[in-house]
Amino acid sequence: MSGQIRLKAPLDPETAKNLKAGQSVLISGKILAARDAAHKRMVEALDRGEKLPTDLTGQIVYYVGPSPARPGKAVGSAGPTTSGRMDAYAPRLMKEGLKGMIGKGYRNSAVIEAMKENGVPYFAAIGGAGALIARKIKKYTVLAWPELGPEALAEMEVEDFPAIVVIDSQGNNYYETGQAPYRRSE
Amino acid sequence: MREIAADDIRDAVAKMAVQACCVLPEAMKEKLREAEKNEPSPTGREILGRLLENAEIAESDMVPICQDTGLAVVFADVGQDARIIGGDFEQAINAGISEGYTKGYLRKSCVAEPLFERANTKDNTPAIIHTRIVPGDKIKLRLAPKGAGSENKSVLKMLVPADGLEGVKKVVMDAIKAAGPNSCPPMVVGIGIGGNMERACLLAKIAAARDVGTRNSDPRYAALEDEFLEMINKSGIGPQGLGGEATAVAAHVEWAPTHIASLPVAVNINCHAARHAEIEL
Numbered sequence: 317m318s319g320q321i322r323l324k325a326p327l328d329p330e331t332a333k334n335l336k337a338g339q340s341v342l343i344s345g346k347i348l349a350a351r352d353a354a355h356k357r358m359v360e361a362l363d364r365g366e367k368l369p370t371d372l373t374g375q376i377v378y379y380v381g382p383s384p385a386r387p388g389k390a391v392g393s394a395g396p397t398t399s400g401r402m403d404a405y406a407p408r409l410m411k412e413g414l415k416g417m418i419g420k421g422y423r424n425s426a427v428i429e430a431m432k433e434n435g436v437p438y439f440a441a442i443g444g445a446g447a448l449i450a451r452k453i454k455k456y457t458v459l460a461w462p463e464l465g466p467e468a469l470a471e472m473e474v475e476d477f478p479a480i481v482v483i484d485s486q487g488n489n490y491y492e493t494g495q496a497p498y499r500r501s502e
Numbered sequence: 503m504r505e506i507a508a509d510d511i512r513d514a515v516a517k518m519a520v521q522a523c524c525v526l527p528e529a530m531k532e533k534l535r536e537a538e539k540n541e542p543s544p545t546g547r548e549i550l551g552r553l554l555e556n557a558e559i560a561e562s563d564m565v566p567i568c569q570d571t572g573l574a575v576v577f578a579d580v581g582q583d584a585r586i587i588g589g590d591f592e593q594a595i596n597a598g599i600s601e602g603y604t605k606g607y608l609r610k611s612c613v614a615e616p617l618f619e620r621a622n623t624k625d626n627t628p629a630i631i632h633t634r635i636v637p638g639d640k641i642k643l644r645l646a647p648k649g650a651g652s653e654n655k656s657v658l659k660m661l662v663p664a665d666g667l668e669g670v671k672k673v674v675m676d677a678i679k680a681a682g683p684n685s686c687p688p689m690v691v692g693i694g695i696g697g698n699m700e701r702a703c704l705l706a707k708i709a710a711a712r713d714v715g716t717r718n719s720d721p722r723y724a725a726l727e728d729e730f731l732e733m734i735n736k737s738g739i740g741p742q743g744l745g746g747e748a749t750a751v752a753a754h755v756e757w758a759p760t761h762i763a764s765l766p767v768a769v770n771i772n773c774h775a776a777r778h779a780e781i782e783l
Contacts, residue, residue: 381570384607393571421684421743422684442552443568443686444553445552451559465622478552482744491744494545494745495744498740500736501675
């Protein structure tokens, strides 16, 4: 995870496309926060032909549902949630211009195909390191659906948010290449 | 009869909720430090270091170790000579969960009904309570909040006796491979063997919630715990599934008598934020 690359969010398409699986990155700028319920609502809105609460062009979405903030803090604990639950929605959002996803865990083949088509990388943040990651989140603003609580669609201002490119826009998968050298059973 | 006030149960549960979610048990920290020392993967070492840093920040800021502060699972051993006064036992536990999760800035992750509205109950109740009546006049409560990332990868297989130990090993390994990075390794793996369908699951849960460093009291099963851990750590999954040896820091086995025709096996995985707190009233 050495040799960290600094990224500015939202991402420009060239940068997004050229990131390589295994690269370690520090993300600064504005990213979106959304998980199950907000994804469902975004895709439902698109299916009805409605406009989304925010433009997805170049955006990175972070799969997160933070714990409540203590007074004076932007968020509580804010580590990644399991990305696979968003697989059903991710390809549709990439079509709308989404340029990055941050979460943890495996993605299905439909998502990886959509990533290749749209030049989108998938980043892993450290699952269960919510207290550490919270320190990188400077501001948290709910954009839509506040009634969803931790599942609301939000914008986050982040500074040096640590992540690793785990699947790149060519479909290279660091979960596979990273594990292979240490596998001692079939 | 020894009298125990329902309010004392509520207060104890509220305190445990915050303690369990924000303070990683020392034994787990020690396991992570050990794993960091022995991990051959540089990425793996870096992740383990960050998890230890995360635990320190959580404790000093009283922020949850992980934002998924889980459903609240409570194991209650109630002495048969204890009498609860001034309220209802389960209500007292739920009042404590409500208070702890609300005042302690913990995430409320419980929906009231699973299929149609999925409306959040807004105070993380109801807790899942496993009560046993035991000898004595005390009440022992153990709270083990459990996030969904690892819980969703739980497995139950109803094997038959002919499947034997090899069959059990395959169930465990298949569960670990399917879980991979999703369950936030390094994990604590709880394995329940025997009983029937529901008992095997409860045994796996009890095993996953056991203090790391403890061993099954039957030497044959203690040896099996070592064997399972070694097998799991040959998978290559490693910290966060990015490759390495520390896929798990512990494998715990609990077993029970079973039917002549059955060999139930359940696997319940705990993430590296293997949280719990215990109190005796």
